[in-house]
Amino acid sequence: MEHEQAFELLPGYIDEELSLSEALEFERHLAGCALCKQAYEQQRQVSTQLRQADLRWEAPPELAQRIRAALPGRRSLWQRLAVRLAGTGAFGGRAGTGGAGARLGWAPAGAMVLSLVALTWSAGLYLSMPPGDTHLTQELVDSHVRSLQFDHLYDVISTDRHTVKPWFDGKLDFAPPVIDLAQQGYPLVGGRLDYLNGHAVAVMVYRYKLHPINLYVWPGNDAGATPHIAERQGYHLAHWSAAGMNYWAITDAGEAELNGFITNLRAHPAS
Known part of the structure; x- marks a missing residue:
């Protein structure tokens, strides 16, 4: 260096x-x-x-009280929704408005209701995920983004699996499978070490056109056999297990491209 x-x-x-x-x-x-x-x-x-260093300055209590007193009162979400619905005629109609006006008034209120339902459903879906999976998924996204920001996708740069695979010898306590998918449109371009979920992992780096695909591998069988592609922060990622190894793949390419990569990878005899 x-x-x-x-x-x-x-x-x-x-x-x-x-x-x-x-x-x-x-x-x-x-x-x-x-x-x-x-x-x-x-x-x-x-x-x-x-x-x-003590760089924090505490505001006097009198100043904080004056600021709070000057702020307008804020209704709760349900109070604002009730006022909105009442104003559009949802609870008996607004005085002096006809049926057409009431129907038009429902449009923004309906959009608000739909947004609230969607938000509640999304929150429920997020909270239903196991905390460990949620944390690990965020670790993977952060690792992928960090590898792009530092321009450090590789520790070893090579399109030859016989160069990349031996490079991991002595650096990990397991031998990760390294597969060449160049003929399928996903060339291997290198590999690196990373640290996830409390231990060192192998990362094989592939490309689809100009899109890097990070494939994280470490021993274990804590995932299902069938990959499920999800999206997080604009990236597509998938998780599965095979032959005693955990696999996570993440890329900024589309869902179809990632699915093609996974299908070809899993079809390879060495996977």
């Missing part, structure tokens, strides 16, 4: 934002570089001082 690259990674290392492989590489460079050690200590001290 060169000094320039180390300086770029230094803030992320201090804030614990680097991937496992980036952090390990940075620490190896730091151990043998006095200049980077000095820069690290300086930034670490500044960061510590900023966190410990």
Whole structure:
């Protein structure tokens, strides 16, 4: 690792934002570089001082009371909905309005009701998900986004599975399956280490046209055999288990493209 690259990674290392492989590489460079050690200590001290400094200013109680007193009263959601419905004639009609006017008045009220129902249904669906799955899904999305932002999709860059697979030897306590899907339109472009769900995982990086696909793999059988594609924060992702391994795939490509990748991957004899 060169000094320039180390300086770029230094803030992320201090804030614990680097991937496992980036952090390990940075620490190896730091151990043998006095200049980077000095820069690290300086930034670490500044960061510590900023966190410990009393930079918060408490407003006097009188000021807070005056602000609250000046704010208009706010009705609850149900109170606002009731007023809206009453104003549109839902509870007996508005004085001086005909049937056509009442029907027109129902339009915004109806939209509000539909929005409320949709919000309630979405919240129920989210809360029904197991907390562990929800947390892991967010970890995966964050990892995928971080790999794109730091321009660090790969620790090893190669389209040859016989180069990528041996690269993981000695870095993990399991041997991840590495499959070439170039003929199916999903070429392998590299691999990297990451840290998810409390342990190190293997990541194989594929592409569909210009869309990267991160395939996370680690031992376990805590998912169903049939993948289910979901969407989160604009990314499509899927989870399944096979041959004693957990698989998570995530991409910004469309659902059909991700489904094609999974179908070809699962059809391969080595999967």
